Amino acid sequence: MTQDLRDAATAVRKNAHTPYSNFKVGAAIRGASGALYLGCNVENVAYPEGTCAEAGAIAAMVAAGETKLTEAYVIAGSPMPVTPCGGCRQKLAEFGAGEVVVTMATTGGAEQQMTLAELLPGAFGAAHIAG
Numbered sequence: 001m002t003q004d005l006r007d008a009a010t011a012v013r014k015n016a017h018t019p020y021s022n023f024k025v026g027a028a029i030r031g032a033s034g035a036l037y038l039g040c041n042v043e044n045v046a047y048p049e050g051t052c053a054e055a056g057a058i059a060a061m062v063a064a065g066e067t068k069l070t071e072a073y074v075i076a077g078s079p080m081p082v083t084p085c086g087g088c089r090q091k092l093a094e095f096g097a098g099e100v101v102v103t104m105a106t107t108g109g110a111e112q113q114m115t116l117a118e119l120l121p122g123a124f125g126a127a128h129i130a131g
């Protein structure tokens with residue numbers, strides 16, 4: 001069921017701070033408890049200091065005490081469904097299993113679904129640093 005994620009991501013997207021790109025993104029993730037956590041992109045005049053919507057949602061989840069996500073939804077006013085950037089794929093993989101479905105969407109109604117494993121094949125993970 002992604003409709004609640006879609007509604008939440010669509011609503012939070014409106015708060016995105018994007019004076020430089022004017023490209024607003026909203027993200028919603030579902031924690032293992034069922035609670036939703038939201039984020040939008042927050043740009044900065046020092047361009048590299050901007051943060052992605054997914055990063056904001058993940059930070060909200062962790063701040064609330066959850067460390068597992070079961071579903072993610074990302075939406076933008078793009079011509080095709082917006083895919084998480086490389087850094088955000090790694091951030092999502094930190095808290096989500098490979099089977100977690102990420103729905104990528106446009107405000108026009110298009111949707112595409114991929115798992116985290118598909119988005120980040122060969123992911124660097126905790127197993128790599130196990131001694």
Ligand code: THU
Pocket residue numbers: 018021023024025040041042043050051052053054074082083084085088
């Ligand atoms: N952006 C996100 O917030 N999430 C994505 O999945 C793709 C890109 C943001 C970063 C920047 O503020 C703007 O979109 C343009 O790259």
